[in-house]
Amino acid sequence: MAKKEALTTTRMLLVLTFLISLFSLSMCGNTSFSIDYNGNTFVLDGKPFRAISGSLHYSRVHPYYWHDRLLKMVAGGLNTVQTYVPWNIHEPKEGEYNFKGLADIELFLQTAQEVGIKVLLRSGPYICGEWEYGGLPAWLLSIDPNMIVRTMDPGYIAAVDKWFDVLMPLLKKYLHENGGPILMVQIENEYGSYFACDFDYLRFLYKKARGILGETAIIYTTDGDSRGDVKCGSIEACFVTIDFGPSNNPVANFAVQRQFQPQGPLMNSEFYTGWLDHWGNPHAHTNLDTVCKSLDKILALGANVNMYMYEGGTNFGYWNGANAPPYQPVPTSYDYDAPLNETGDITDKYIAIRQTISKYQKLPEIPIPPNTPKGKYGTTQMNFVSTIQDALDVVSPDKPVYSTYPLTMEQIRFYYGFILYRTKLPRDINQLTPLLTKGVRDRGYVMVDQVPQGIFIRDDVIQVNITGKQGQMLDILVENTGRIGFATLMNYNVKGLTENITLDGEILTGWNIYPISLENINSSIISTRQGSGPKLNNGLLTPSIYMGKVPIPTSDPEPKDTFLDMRPWVKGQAFVNGFNVGRYWPKMGPQVTLYVPKPALVSPSLPNYLVMFELENTSCPPSQPCNVIFTDKPFINAIPAGSSFSVREIKEGYNWNLRV
Numbered sequence: 001m002a003k004k005e006a007l008t009t010t011r012m013l014l015v016l017t018f019l020i021s022l023f024s025l026s027m028c029g030n031t032s033f034s035i036d037y038n039g040n041t042f043v044l045d046g047k048p049f050r051a052i053s054g055s056l057h058y059s060r061v062h063p064y065y066w067h068d069r070l071l072k073m074v075a076g077g078l079n080t081v082q083t084y085v086p087w088n089i090h091e092p093k094e095g096e097y098n099f100k101g102l103a104d105i106e107l108f109l110q111t112a113q114e115v116g117i118k119v120l121l122r123s124g125p126y127i128c129g130e131w132e133y134g135g136l137p138a139w140l141l142s143i144d145p146n147m148i149v150r151t152m153d154p155g156y157i158a159a160v161d162k163w164f165d166v167l168m169p170l171l172k173k174y175l176h177e178n179g180g181p182i183l184m185v186q187i188e189n190e191y192g193s194y195f196a197c198d199f200d201y202l203r204f205l206y207k208k209a210r211g212i213l214g215e216t217a218i219i220y221t222t223d224g225d226s227r228g229d230v231k232c233g234s235i236e237a238c239f240v241t242i243d244f245g246p247s248n249n250p251v252a253n254f255a256v257q258r259q260f261q262p263q264g265p266l267m268n269s270e271f272y273t274g275w276l277d278h279w280g281n282p283h284a285h286t287n288l289d290t291v292c293k294s295l296d297k298i299l300a301l302g303a304n305v306n307m308y309m310y311e312g313g314t315n316f317g318y319w320n321g322a323n324a325p326p327y328q329p330v331p332t333s334y335d336y337d338a339p340l341n342e343t344g345d346i347t348d349k350y351i352a353i354r355q356t357i358s359k360y361q362k363l364p365e366i367p368i369p370p371n372t373p374k375g376k377y378g379t380t381q382m383n384f385v386s387t388i389q390d391a392l393d394v395v396s397p398d399k400p401v402y403s404t405y406p407l408t409m410e411q412i413r414f415y416y417g418f419i420l421y422r423t424k425l426p427r428d429i430n431q432l433t434p435l436l437t438k439g440v441r442d443r444g445y446v447m448v449d450q451v452p453q454g455i456f457i458r459d460d461v462i463q464v465n466i467t468g469k470q471g472q473m474l475d476i477l478v479e480n481t482g483r484i485g486f487a488t489l490m491n492y493n494v495k496g497l498t499e500n501i502t503l504d505g506e507i508l509t510g511w512n513i514y515p516i517s518l519e520n521i522n523s524s525i526i527s528t529r530q531g532s533g534p535k536l537n538n539g540l541l542t543p544s545i546y547m548g549k550v551p552i553p554t555s556d557p558e559p560k561d562t563f564l565d566m567r568p569w570v571k572g573q574a575f576v577n578g579f580n581v582g583r584y585w586p587k588m589g590p591q592v593t594l595y596v597p598k599p600a601l602v603s604p605s606l607p608n609y610l611v612m613f614e615l616e617n618t619s620c621p622p623s624q625p626c627n628v629i630f631t632d633k634p635f636i637n638a639i640p641a642g643s644s645f646s647v648r649e650i651k652e653g654y655n656w657n658l659r660v
């Protein structure tokens with residue numbers, strides 16, 4: 001309760017501060033942000049302004065830490081933060097809006113105002129960013145699974161029109177000219193990299209935004225630094241910016257911007273300080289000197305620059321996106337090898353970039369805020385609670401959807417995480433017999449009467465051989481591991497079973513479909529289970545729910561950030577006190593530990609529950625699953641050993657499947 005009251009008080013103080021600043025600024029009436037095309041500079045309240053900015057996505061950092069991170073950005077020499085608006089976190093179901101917690105954009109803007117950092121607001125509707133479906137809400141696919149998003153497709157544009165009617169009036173309140181921190185608003189994102197090149201769509205977005213934001217707000221676009229990209233990504237009415245990573249000759253990069261923006265400030269909207277990860281690939285790394293040398297050249301040109309990312313943060317819950325082809329989901333950690341690491345700690349790159357900036361901009365005389373303390377809480381004994389089937393009354397309390405043939409997630413209007421498809425075996429299968437489908441999006445765990453048979457894998461494994469008796473339950477638990485958020489394959493994003501399942505060539509019919517809401521699991525489930533325990537077959541355990549407690553010493557005054565190291569568990573989803581900390585897959589790598597932010601934990605005098613939904617194997621006897629560890633250091637750069645999907649240890653010398 002105390003924390004909630006503290007947040008409310010903070011929130012009230014922030015609103016009060018914002019209103020006072022609004023009043024005082026409106027009294028003097030000289031708040032303006034504009035472009036001086038002759039002087040090739042931005043102008044803030046009558047003075048030349050050069051944005052030295054960093055990307056931080058509010059939906060990837062717990063709101064408890066927004067103030068800390070924004071203050072670190074100011075201390076790092078930045079005057080601006082750039083952030084994306086993920087439409088899907090704000091409108092998870094059509095017409096239902098969410099502006100709380102990770103989606104509390106107003107609190108974020110008020111915090112920026114209070115810290116004194118300006119905002120470059122990237123309004124979407126599409127944002128890319130390795131975020132689920134590039135920020136688009138999955139319910140668009142319930143309207144029309146064949147919808148071509150990011151075009152004047154009627155279903156898409158009607159939804160965008162309604163969303164902008166909600167978002168743009170909110171943004172208007174926070175424009176600098178109205179006393180807020182927002183300097184300018186970006187529409188769409190790298191549209192020129194998309195195949196459609198639909199100028200009517202860009203004009204629609206511009207007209208919609210202009211109509212609500214007013215005549216003076218600066219509306220801009222961002223595209224890759226090639227003529228082809230900017231040609232299809234920009235329109236006359238918008239200020240054109242480009243993005244490029246470390247480069248030896250930024251003059252050449254900016255020459256592309258000049259082809260479309262002959263006058264006005266030079267601006268690199270995404271200067272890559274690092275890069276994204278995919279499960280199964282090594283953690284990205286960009287050399288610190290390379291970043292600083294290139295940043296130095298950009299600043300020496302007097303250009304505006306936004307560092308992407310300045311802090312990457314975390315894809316909590318099911319919010320990670322994916323790229324394709326081939327289909328590659330991104331991990332829970334969005335560390336990005338950024339100046340502030342995933343948990344907001346200062347890195348050598350932060351110090352070096354700050355030093356580079358100091359050559360061009362006086363650093364503020366404020367101390368660099370300290371890193372947050374980390375809890376090394378040690379071992380937690382995990383206890384089996386229930387197989388997913390024996391917990392359906394909790395995780396899927398409504399009647400299943402019945403259908404002759406399998407339906408997609410979008411067809412039953414359930415969009416994220418897991419869905420279970422169940423039918424009965426039509427006859428005895430005494431020999432291993434092929435179960436076939438190419439329509440699993442993205443991983444399908446096959447069981448007969450809860451006995452694991454194998455795993456369908458999108459674009460990889462389309463056959464699982466099974467045995468069983470007539471009438472036994474054939475279950476396929478499908479995991480949506482994240483929708484593609486970039487390029488043409490964005491239009492191949494329906495999830496669940498998208499095609500029929502055949503058994504020895506015969507189409508199986510008569511399916512009961514269960515949407516799975518793991519968020520429904522709480523400590524009360526422990527006492528209500530009679531389940532018979534998971535079954536072990538082919539090295540796989542029945543996907544099951546396990547529970548343990550975060551062993552924070554009751555003597556500790558309060559909890560700390562910590563990292564869950566669940567090795568040698570294989571793959572699943574973790575929740576702390578109901579907070580979905582994200583997907584884990586240490587066997588795949590490069591991410592091994594999961595970041596558990598302090599605000600997900602409660603006072604050590606109360607139990608802190610860890611719930612794990614393990615899909616493959618706890619690597620210990622089913623009756624006594626392996627324990628897990630809460631450590632004080634992240635481990636997100638294990639080197640996967642390629643197609644063997646196992647992880648070789650590096651640095652820490654920690655063997656992934658042995659307990660130290």
Ligand SMILES: CCCCNC(=S)N1C[C@H](O)[C@@H](O)[C@@H](O)[C@H]1CO
Nearest residue numbers: 127128129130189190275276323486
């Ligand atoms: C592998 C394809 C990556 C596509 N994304 C690209 S080019 N990027 C540009 C994009 O604007 C940004 O949101 C991020 O998605 C960034 C990569 O981190």
